[in-house]
Amino acid sequence: MGVEIKIDGLTKSFGKQLIWGDVTLTVPAGEICVMLGPSGTGKSVLLKTLIGLIKPDRGSVVIEGTDIASCSEKDLYEIRKLFGVLFQDGAMFGSMNLYDNVAFPLREHTRKSESEIRSIVMEKMDLVGLIGAETKLPGEISGGMRKRAGLARALVLDPEIVLFDEPDSGLDPVRTSFLNQLIVDLNAQIDATFVIVTHDINSCRTVPDNIGLLYHKHLAMFGPREMLLSSEEPVVRQFLNAQRVGPIGMSEEKDADELAAEADQELPPLPPIPLQLEPSNGIPRRAQRPPGEWCRLNGVTPPPGSFQSANAGLAPGA
Numbered sequence: 001m002g003v004e005i006k007i008d009g010l011t012k013s014f015g016k017q018l019i020w021g022d023v024t025l026t027v028p029a030g031e032i033c034v035m036l037g038p039s040g041t042g043k044s045v046l047l048k049t050l051i052g053l054i055k056p057d058r059g060s061v062v063i064e065g066t067d068i069a070s071c072s073e074k075d076l077y078e079i080r081k082l083f084g085v086l087f088q089d090g091a092m093f094g095s096m097n098l099y100d101n102v103a104f105p106l107r108e109h110t111r112k113s114e115s116e117i118r119s120i121v122m123e124k125m126d127l128v129g130l131i132g133a134e135t136k137l138p139g140e141i142s143g144g145m146r147k148r149a150g151l152a153r154a155l156v157l158d159p160e161i162v163l164f165d166e167p168d169s170g171l172d173p174v175r176t177s178f179l180n181q182l183i184v185d186l187n188a189q190i191d192a193t194f195v196i197v198t199h200d201i202n203s204c205r206t207v208p209d210n211i212g213l214l215y216h217k218h219l220a221m222f223g224p225r226e227m228l229l230s231s232e233e234p235v236v237r238q239f240l241n242a243q244r245v246g247p248i249g250m251s252e253e254k255d256a257d258e259l260a261a262e263a264d265q266e267l268p269p270l271p272p273i274p275l276q277l278e279p280s281n282g283i284p285r286r287a288q289r290p291p292g293e294w295c296r297l298n299g300v301t302p303p304p305g306s307f308q309s310a311n312a313g314l315a316p317g318a
């Protein structure tokens with residue numbers, strides 16, 4: 001069914017360096033959420049905080065009534081069983097074949113027999129389209145296959161929450177498209193809560209139910225995909241549309257002179273909001289909302305041309 005993640009007032013510094021402060025948001029059960037932000041804004045630190053690998057200085061992360069930020073090691077151990085994590089490089093053990101890599105969490109954390117393990121591993125390998133590749137070593141396969149193997153491994157303990165750390169890093173656009181479809185299909189099938197950190201604007205525009213943007217040491221905005229894609233808020237607008245004009249500079253924030261210099265520049269119009277990617281079997285996900293619903297309910301006029309099938313999956317502005 002997936003479980004809700006309730007984050008309240010989360011603050012983290014390393015030494016004197018504040019990473020982010022007062023981050024508050026709720027990821028609803030079973031929904032897909034994408035976290036975005038310029039490099040170094042602490043997206044990976046946030047993922048690690050969600051799973052209790054990093055302790056925040058303040059605030060709470062409540063999952064099924066337990067606050068991960070303050071619970072005992074024993075409770076943390078239990079809560080972690082709810083999570084599956086897809087690490088950036090798939091984090092495969094190089095000397096083990098794919099079958100043994102995927103079987104690893106089952107052998108470590110359960111007392112299942114080898115025949116039970118076999119049926120679970122083969123089911124998950126099937127889900128990610130890797131049947132036939134069981135005996136391959138991670139070094140013998142493409143980056144895309146390694147990600148899918150990592151995903152199969154993240155799924156073997158039937159997680160209620162799946163965290164994806166830049167699932168599309170290092171993948172070409174076609175493989176990224178396939179992976180995005182796989183993510184949507186998996187969400188429909190296992191109904192878990194998905195939190196995805198990505199830099200890929202096209203994925204962010206088409207895959208999630210909700211988008212969060214970390215910027216300048218705080219959560220600039222979090223909400224439904226349509227809300228952020230129709231937002232005129234300068235940072236959100238600049239980042240989600242991959243534009244140079246706006247407060248975000250090459251290294252950090254632009255200074256006052258840089259901003260003054262572009263004050264007269266006209267912003268390009270917001271591109272149309274693409275349709276959300278649907279499961280390939282055509283059956284809507286539980287969390288899926290009809291196109292344009294958020295805009296309609298909130299009296300927001302979406303950019304012209306929004307929600308037309310020709311836009312789906314196109315790069316912004318294309």
Ligand SMILES: Nc1ncnc2c1ncn2[C@@H]1O[C@H](COP(=O)(O)OP(=O)(O)OP(=O)(O)O)[C@@H](O)[C@H]1O
Pocket residue numbers: 014019037038039040041042043044045046
């Ligand atoms: N264990 C740590 N100790 C000290 N500083 C850390 C630690 N982990 C992360 N940081 C710092 O926290 C900041 C945010 O890092 P993080 O990797 O979360 O950023 P990010 O938004 O995921 O970046 P990118 O998009 O480039 O992957 C960086 O300045 C990093 O150096």
